[in-house]
Amino acid sequence: MTVPGDRLTAPQPGWSESADVVIVGSGIAGLSLALSLRSSGLRVQVVTKGRVEEGATQWAQGGIAAALDDEDSPEEHLQDTLVAGAGLCDIEAVRILVERGPAAVRSLVALGTRFDREVGGELSLTREGGHLRDRIAHAGGDATGREISRALVSAVQNDEGIGLYEQALALDLLTDSTGAVQGVTLHLMGQGQHDGVGAVLAPAVVLATGGLGQVFEASTNPLVATGDGVAMAARVGAAIADMEFVQFHPTVMWQGPTARGQQPLISEAVRGEGAVLLDPAGQSLMAGRHPLGDLAPRDVVAKAIMKSMRLTGAPHAWLDGRKMGSATWKRRFPTILQRCQELGIDPREQLIPVVPAQHYASGGVRTDLDGRASIPGLFACGEVACTGVHGANRLASNSLLEGLVFAERIALSLNRELPRRREPVEPSTQQSVVSNAARPLLQRAMSDGAGVLRTAASLESALAALQTLPADFPGQPSSSDWETANLIVVASVLAHQALMRTETRGSHWREDYPEVDDEQWRIHLRSRLVSGEWQTQHEPCESPRWETWV
Numbered sequence: 001m002t003v004p005g006d007r008l009t010a011p012q013p014g015w016s017e018s019a020d021v022v023i024v025g026s027g028i029a030g031l032s033l034a035l036s037l038r039s040s041g042l043r044v045q046v047v048t049k050g051r052v053e054e055g056a057t058q059w060a061q062g063g064i065a066a067a068l069d070d071e072d073s074p075e076e077h078l079q080d081t082l083v084a085g086a087g088l089c090d091i092e093a094v095r096i097l098v099e100r101g102p103a104a105v106r107s108l109v110a111l112g113t114r115f116d117r118e119v120g121g122e123l124s125l126t127r128e129g130g131h132l133r134d135r136i137a138h139a140g141g142d143a144t145g146r147e148i149s150r151a152l153v154s155a156v157q158n159d160e161g162i163g164l165y166e167q168a169l170a171l172d173l174l175t176d177s178t179g180a181v182q183g184v185t186l187h188l189m190g191q192g193q194h195d196g197v198g199a200v201l202a203p204a205v206v207l208a209t210g211g212l213g214q215v216f217e218a219s220t221n222p223l224v225a226t227g228d229g230v231a232m233a234a235r236v237g238a239a240i241a242d243m244e245f246v247q248f249h250p251t252v253m254w255q256g257p258t259a260r261g262q263q264p265l266i267s268e269a270v271r272g273e274g275a276v277l278l279d280p281a282g283q284s285l286m287a288g289r290h291p292l293g294d295l296a297p298r299d300v301v302a303k304a305i306m307k308s309m310r311l312t313g314a315p316h317a318w319l320d321g322r323k324m325g326s327a328t329w330k331r332r333f334p335t336i337l338q339r340c341q342e343l344g345i346d347p348r349e350q351l352i353p354v355v356p357a358q359h360y361a362s363g364g365v366r367t368d369l370d371g372r373a374s375i376p377g378l379f380a381c382g383e384v385a386c387t388g389v390h391g392a393n394r395l396a397s398n399s400l401l402e403g404l405v406f407a408e409r410i411a412l413s414l415n416r417e418l419p420r421r422r423e424p425v426e427p428s429t430q431q432s433v434v435s436n437a438a439r440p441l442l443q444r445a446m447s448d449g450a451g452v453l454r455t456a457a458s459l460e461s462a463l464a465a466l467q468t469l470p471a472d473f474p475g476q477p478s479s480s481d482w483e484t485a486n487l488i489v490v491a492s493v494l495a496h497q498a499l500m501r502t503e504t505r506g507s508h509w510r511e512d513y514p515e516v517d518d519e520q521w522r523i524h525l526r527s528r529l530v531s532g533e534w535q536t537q538h539e540p541c542e543s544p545r546w547e548t549w550v
């Protein structure tokens with residue numbers, strides 16, 4: 001299949017400036033990296049396509065996981081992560097995550113993040129699905145992301161050494177004659193001094209562009225989550241891995257069959273505080289299905305809900321949080337309570353209708369343990385990256401932590417040595433922008449064919465639908481058109497890898513291959529875009545065997 005959007009845009013930059021490091025994205029990964037790099041005096045330029053606080057980070061509810069309690073240990077956090085990852089986590093990456101986790105959370109505290117605390121002053125810790133210990137630090141009850149984002153944005157804005165372009169859509173990576181990355185082209189909107197298409201030249205570019213939720217019709221992700229970093233990396237030939245492992249969060253509020261775009265999430269922590277899932281007959285949906293019951297890993301819960309919906313024909317399951325009581329709702333989940341009430345449901349007295357919806361991309365730009373992509377000069381951090389931490393399924397609240405910990409690794413590596421600076425070659429003027437009119441068609445095709453339940457036939461029809469989208473775009477493209485071209489690249493690699501993996505594992509559920517196949521599939525799928533086609537290799541996975549209870 002030839003991938004539309006594989007050549008994107010790159011109009012000639014009308015202006016350029018230089019930096020030591022360009023960071024694309026201003027979520028937890030991008031901003032914490034900018035702060036770490038500044039401590040060694042590097043010239044850092046952050047570019048972000050919306051306002052600085054836009055992105056998934058500010059939406060995070062449940063919290064950030066780390067072994068902060070005296071009775072807990074990084075080793076136990078590691079075990080829980082490996083179990084959720086269903087045999088595909090890279091154990092060294094997980095070890096780094098859990099061992100650096102407590103210090104990383106403390107660094108957020110030092111920065112001014114106000115986590116919730118117990119009466120005695122110690123951090124208040126809760127539990128989420130797949131965790132055998134209370135190890136989730138949270139803020140403002142269920143507004144953890146907003147508080148972390150506030151603290152990071154304020155620190156970056158107070159650091160005169162960090163350049164920040166808002167409303168700056170990164171388009172493509174610039175490369176030199178050796179193929180190494182040397183900067184990024186971007187479209188700046190309404191910035192006065194620089195406007196229109198320009199370039200920031202730098203020998204190190206870090207993609208921190210977040211997730212890809214807009215590939216699907218319904219997602220918990222904000223509108224900026226269009227997978228741009230994966231598409232940009234793919235266009236310069238970087239390896240993209242584990243894209244078939246898309247996490248569908250089990251408890252997203254059902255708003256009717258035609259609901260589209262960003263949907264309200266009911267955090268797992270609500271079940272951590274005692275809420276339970278019910279089927280249409282009012283029976284416990286998780287009883288007897290998993291030793292952790294309602295707090296089983298997300299893929300297990302999402303599958304149980306889908307199976308129950310299919311069996312009963314119901315359009316959703318129910319979440320019962322009535323026994324938690326009003327005080328707990330107000331103290332722990334003020335944002336969710338308010339959102340439910342706005343949508344006409346009082347969860348203190350009523351059941352909440354819930355369905356699984358797209359939530360998190362475990363795969364992305366394949367990196368090593370220092371965030372390096374397979375192309376020199378290119379790095380990836382946060383949700384856009386595939387460090388191997390999440391394997392086939394992310395453990396709840398490990399993603400904020402991943403952004404923090406691997407940002408620190410990238411900073412250490414770049415502080416030691418910057419890649420060599422060279423002149424970029426002229427960007428190609430060949431254009432293959434895709435009209436934004438294609439977006440709903442793409443989202444429908446991917447939701448129908450590559451959603452929670454997949455078969456070879458459904459995935460093939462999604463791939464076929466991508467081929468028939470209106471490809472070329474006449475006239476002056478808007479940001480949404482550029483994003484839609486990126487969505488096609490991302491959708492195509494996701495469906496391609498999902499079609500190749502003929503087994504069911506973690507968040508990848510093949511109805512035509514319902515079993516885990518450890519003999520053939522304890523590997524990562526690693527794809528590169530070569531002349532418009534995906535070329536895919538098997539990459540061995542260094543993970544201990546695991547036991548499945550599904």
Ligand SMILES: Cc1cc2nc3c(=O)[nH]c(=O)nc-3n(C[C@H](O)[C@H](O)[C@H](O)COP(=O)(O)OP(=O)(O)OC[C@H]3O[C@@H](n4cnc5c(N)ncnc54)[C@H](O)[C@@H]3O)c2cc1C
Nearest residue numbers: 025026027028029049055056057062063170210382383400
């Ligand atoms: C509703 C919700 C609840 C969640 N709850 C939790 C939780 O409790 N705990 C947890 O650990 N995780 C949670 N997650 C996941 C977590 O929030 C994300 O994985 C994490 O915040 C990603 O951080 P990031 O820095 O990688 O990306 P983001 O925070 O998404 O930031 C990406 C940035 O890149 C910018 N960008 C994208 N493309 C471009 C481009 N082309 N040019 C310029 N800029 C660009 C965006 O504007 C944005 O600034 C949740 C996610 C959602 C959606």
